[in-house]
Amino acid sequence: MPKKRGADIVIDVLLEEGVDTVFGLPGGAIMEVYDALFDAPLKNILARHEQAASHMADGYARATGKVGVVLATSGPGATNLVTGIATAYMDSVPMVAITGQVPTHYIGTDAFQEADVVGITRPITKHNFLVTDIKDLALILRQAFYIARTGRPGPVLVDIPKDITQQVYDYKIPTEKDVEASLPGYKPHYEGNPSQIKKAAELIRKAKRPVLYVGGGAVLSGASEEIKELVELTRIPLTTTNMAKGIFDEEHPLALHMLGMHGTYYANMSVYYSDLLIAVGARFDDRVTGKIQEFAPEAKIIHIDIDPASISKNITVDVPIVGDVKLVLQKLIKELKKKPIEWVKAREQWIKQIEKWKEKHPLTYQKSDKIIKPQYVIEEIYRATKGEAIITAGVGQHQMWAAMFYKYKFPRQFLNSGGLGTMGYGFPAAVGAKLGKPDKKVIAIEGDGSFIMNVQDLITAVQYRIPVIIALINNSFLGMVRQWQQLFYDSRYSSVCLATQPDFVKLAESFGAVGLRATKPSEVSKVINEALKVNDRPVLIDFVVDREENVLPMVPAGKSYREMILSPKEKGEAETMYLVG
């Protein structure tokens, strides 16, 4: 092997790993790597803020299933990545962050742009490395990719001091075998325990009121075919978390849609009255369970998850199965087919009950022909894109409406920050998703509060002619906080009014993007169709919507599903519908 600069070794490993796009922003400590990148056969996206770069890499990874790569310099460059890395960590997104560090002999001297990045990112990465010797560089980078994409995926950070990127070393690229051998303590468990799978099958056969509760792990494992087969074989109704939207066609009669805080009435009631809950790649997040003692209180629980630490973390489960969701489901289906499946007939009564719940309280809102309802915007986007677009969302009310009113039908279709709840995520993630899936329409549903947190990177999308659409649900409020203040703080609207805001159309135009606006319901579909025609630059649509619309239904934080707020009494005043006293 020829002698190479550390920086060139970095590029070699990226190419070996099949990376085609990197996101980032250069600075002093990572200049050598950017020099090597200058003529490397890689698409190199220059973001305008490292946080946006990290969300782009994240959106790219979520849309494609490949590892997203982000580069940043030392100190502030790296600290700006922190939110993006934590976002990826909470949602198990495979990502490798490569940060420059001050030269080895300056570490610990409070050098210019020095920060202990390995220390800062330790609790928000699956693993991280500080390279102290060029001999280790190639292996560490290979380990980083291996760790990021295997087992329960997650972000891995590699901190490389500048002198190491400059040194020259005669190296060999480590093979996958070398990498595995170098990580004796890392052995993800993929195969489920057969006796546990047998037990699970027995419970499924006996259950009268079963519900499938599917989370992001099913998406990561690529298990949508298996999920479909299981539902059709067993006729078990299915609810998904925010992270698993699209794993199963939401127009299917057995789809209960989302559960939890902003789950549907019928999903939550089904879970509450279930006698068997099959959790698949889900982690019983507090936004899902509400009051844990009243979460599916009569149900036996089967929990399939690749991460043993997720099992019995928030709730004690009856049949834990540690393994890859796809493999476990394949075996479970095989196991179920071993015996005749006439027990499926006993499900019909349960399904009828669920249908009644669906009829009684469908997902709905009060329509208007005077003022634009945010839910209406999402429905119109759904119609205009025929349900085929990739949707990303920021965090807040618009995120929940995007989850509720767009009907998803393929996995990796709805990208949003479910775990960390990072405002400003939606738009940069859309940029990354579009680069990963150029043939798909990509629409970022953003809030006015959320979008402005990464507004600077609109210029990145313009520079690289990335035609994403930003559907701005503009209510001039930090809407979700306002909703909580209305419901739980006696309508004392503290620091939530964003009435002072830029003219978003002019803002888009000044960046070189297309700016559109709709202020009346009749204009909504027109601007969406206009935006869909643009294919050489981003489009921002400013939807001026009903300012005080609430996201409903809602289970207040820490409450039981029984205490669901279903519908507003009249404008601005929510009726708390305590189902039981």
Place this chain on the structure above:
Amino acid sequence: MGEEIKVLKVREEKKTEVRKHIIIVRAQHNFGVLTRITSLFAGRGYNIESLSVGKTNEPNVARITIVVNGDERIIEQIIKQLRKLIETLRVRDITNQPHIERELALIKVHAGTDSERNEIMRLVDIFRARIVDVYTDTYTIEITGDTEKIGAFIDLIRPFGLKDIARTGIVAITRESATRKLSYKEQQTD
């Protein structure tokens, strides 16, 4: 305005108690590995009672004995997280297994008069400790044993005037007879 639906009995969760746990970790001896391990405890507001690190029979493998007081359920969760760390090779909670635990303490005590010296030497004898350094008015004592024994010894010599104490923290190892019997069950839970 409400709507009557059947209220179900709430889910009962196992009650757990706070107690002492001895956790043994074998890990790759890389820099930063200790921080990764200890921060899992710190992040939950748990103070590690004692921690000792040493080399093992395998190269680049460290053995870490952690003593911590904590709620059963949370400790269980921490152990799962410890196992998840890339650099850990094996993690066990040996609290409920027959095991031997030892700690070493070096104690400086005031020993001025003859009678004080005699009394201290008698105690040293009874506890099978050793005097390892002597100065005009000071004895330095080395003692090994489990935490209770060392505690009892310190209480007894405290009245003479303690000057300094250095304790290693517990190291522990399971009894071989027990590990043989338990190995099958442990495989099931690991």
